């Protein structure tokens with residue numbers, strides 16, 4: 266999907282608002298009992314997905330995690346199809362087979378999300394290997410959480426990506442917790458990006474609450490990957506505003522800490538910059554939120570009016586050949 | 591049961607088992623993700639909630655997200671004289687730990703010519719709960735295929751406590767499968783059918799030997815063998831069939847390795863018909879293993895082919911309508927029972 270035209274900052278602003286409002290909407294729908302399954306919400310981390318994806322080409326790919334909504338929206342998966350997926354409808358981006366933890370759409374370079382922590386890291390490196398072998402010039406951004414860096418699969422992927430200079434970027438969204446576990450309990454290093462030195466490629470830490478900072482950090486990193494320079498570990502310092510998944514009362518962190526991070530919210534931060542620098546008026550900025558709200562209303566309607574799969578559809582898509590019955 | 595009892599959910603019964611064993615034996619400790627963090631979850635399904643308050647965070651050990659490491663650490667600690675209770679948050683993540691479980695835990699005793707002992711427990715929540723393909727699997731069958739691993743599958747609170755205590759005291763690696771819909775949070779009770787997994791559990795010490803099935807319902811016409819949540823579906827089917835004059839005997843094996851063949855053979859000798867129910871996919875699964883074993887041991891008693899009622903050979907789908915199709919239910923079981931009775 267081609268990027269919508271216009272000022273990149275305005276575009277990133279709209280994308281962040283789309284993610285935020287998507288998460289607010291699905292959170293409400295979930296509490297109303299209208300969505301099955303579970304949700305891992307992305308609110309608070311918008312600058313990471315949006316800054317990263319703005320630095321990619323539409324033909325590049327991302328791989329995502331259990332916390333998939335923001336990545337998918339940022340890469341261009343339609344909100345209609347994501348909403349329909351959460352409603353478990355056939356028009357969903359995975360036809361109702363995947364749900365919240367498996368968002369994605371190959372048509373826009375968003376790999377169906379992998380909900381096994383770090384399971385996506387070797388897959389991302391493997392895609393990068395495939396692209397390199399075919400000299401397509403495509404790169405892969407592999408989104409992970411902080412917790413994922415402690416999986417063996419991540420280490421194996423990072424090392425292989427390093428020795429073969431693969432066009433993959435490991436984007437580690439450090440939101441300070443893996444589920445209830447503070448990162449300091451499970452990593453001795455202060456900066457996760459220091460891990461990169463052990464693999465032999467660069468690691469950087471950026472302010473994941475500042476979309477411009479993420480974007481600007483990503484541009485040379487993507488260029489490096491695309492031109493044969495190999496991987497980079499980009500640690501984005503960020504925060505998830507809500508619980509890990511539903512049923513999380515967040516007893517392992519303080520309301521004061523939450524307030525501190527919310528004060529650095531990436532959306533008003535960019536809005537202030539847009540108006541102060543004359544890129545947009547306050548009215549134009551406000552109009553974006555209204556347009557997105559209308560877009561979401563349409564998405565919910567689209568999802569609700571879409572058909573459910575038939576029970577026997579369970580039997581489809583197991584193999585490349587269609588086998589029924 | 592003579593002594594004092596308390597009404598418990600399976601989650602509570604498991605917690606009691608861990609608590610009692612940790613009090614009883616300083617070598618017992620837990621390791622896993624999010625199991626003891628203050629203000630946290632007490633594990634993905636609250637089983638270890640509050641235990642770090644009593645035993646401290648050295649014995650309720652919060653790990654990084656590192657399943658291969660968790661399993662391997664348990665193997666090593668067990669070799670060094672401890673009795674670890676490791677867990678994964680969802681049974682699906684056992685696949686991340688497969689090498690340590692299958693190549694190390696299961697084989698150290700054998701490879702050492704019997705010199706080494708690996709007394710560890712690996713707990714794993716299984717079963718489909720609208721979490722789709724990577725959070726809803728029932729991988730018990732993978733592990734019955736590994737010589738050297740014992741496999742337990744409690745379906746009641748009483749069994750959960752007694753079997754877990756046996757697992758902890760066992761000198762072998764034990765895979766301990768817990769069904770997510772049986773843990774016993776209130777909302778799920780209606781869903782799981784006739785016999786609530788919330789039950790009376792002795793507050794005193796007791797263990798349940800491995801390899802002893804229980805007959806959950808007596809009957810004369812057809813034997814149904816089912817485990818975990820499928821026990822409740824089988825009982826519901828039996829209830830419905832009784833109204834039609836068909837009496838089913840429902841057997842819960844409680845452990846898959848060792849498996850109580852005798853109880854099933856004795857039942858089949860009476861009923862001459864067998865249906866095996868399992869939430870795992872069909873091919874290469876536990877239900878097929880039971881069918882093979884029983885036809886070898888009890889062919890002369892059987893009046894019809896053994897039927898399997900299983901999930902289809904697909905991953906677990908997300909959409910609830912597809913998941914209901916995927917997971918075997920009471921109607922599927924009732925149809926299979928009628929099928930074996932009508933076989934000619």
Ligand SMILES: Cc1ncc(C[n+]2csc(CCOP(=O)(O)OP(=O)(O)O)c2C)c(N)n1
Pocket residue numbers: 331332380381382383409410411412413414440442443444509623655657679683686
């Ligand atoms: C292999 C594996 N282990 C455990 C889990 C359960 N789990 C899901 S998300 C999560 C925490 C992940 O933390 P992090 O990587 O920091 O991502 P975040 O949730 O913070 O976005 C855990 C333990 C899983 N999905 N996969």
Ligand SMILES: [Mg+2]
Pocket residue numbers: 410411412438439440441442443444
């Ligand atoms: Mg995290």
